[in-house]
Amino acid sequence: MACEVSQDDQIGxxxxxxxxxxxxxxxxxxxxxxxxxxxxxPINNSQDQKLVEQLAETIKVIGDRLDKDKAFNDMIDGLVKVADKRSFWELVKKVFTNGQINWGRIIVLFYSVGKLSAKMVLAHLPKIVSDILTLCLDYFRRTLLEWIRKMGGWMHSIPALACFSFEQFSGSSLSKYSSYFVAILAFTGGLLLGGFIVSKLAKK
Known part of the structure; x- marks a missing residue:
């Protein structure tokens, strides 16, 4: 079990x-x-490294669409104005409004932290980037990692994202993005699911 925890921790x-x-x-x-x-x-397991690559690509596709949304950018810009560690906790509140955790929210949190970090650099606040990353890694290990383990690990995020709907964010301030987010996640999730099936067959 300890090995599995370390593996999921390292992937995240x-x-x-x-x-x-x-x-x-x-x-x-x-x-x-x-x-x-x-x-x-370094991730020595080639399957885990491939999984990181697949998830990174998923986040990139999602992020490319979110970047075009004015409301999302306004939210990030508002967090930059906080200009300290509180910006991370404000972000957590927006993503996990009702306290519910799912794969989609974890993906959105990770991308939002990256986007917020970039905005902090542009605002000449590089020290806060390190603080936010440290806080997010700690939040991941203290709060999200246990949930990920219960779900069977990061590998199980792929079939879940294949049928993920942004409607799972109901009640969240991010639910305004549902109109296009469902289609993007369905498309990307379908590609990931195909890769997941191939990788599982390759192990047999």
Missing amino acids: EALLIRLVRDEVMNVADEDAAPPALPEVR
Whole structure:
């Protein structure tokens, strides 16, 4: 069991750090220096590494659509104005409004942290990026990891995301995105499910 916990922890850590680094590097330049971020611990299991790649691609597709939504960007901009650690907890409240955890909300949280980090860099607040990442990793391990383990681990996020509906965010301030989010997650989830089935067959 300890091995499984370490595995799920490592996958989540790698996914979050990679996402934050990618978002930050997309906006970093001479005027907006990137913060020092922790290195991702190497994942020796090739299937786990492939899973991280698949999930990262899923978040990228979702994020590309969210980036075009004014309400989402207004929400992130509002959190940047808080300009301290409270911005992370405000984000958690918005994503997990009713306290319910599901795969979709975890994915949205991870992307939002990456987006918020990039905005903090543009606002010349790199120290807060490190604080937010640390808080999110801690929140992941203290709150989300146990739920992920109960669901059978990150691998089980793929079939779940294949049929995920943004309607699961009912009651959340993010539910306004449901009109296009359902289609995007259904399409991306379908691709992931195909990869999941292939990987499972390859193990047999």
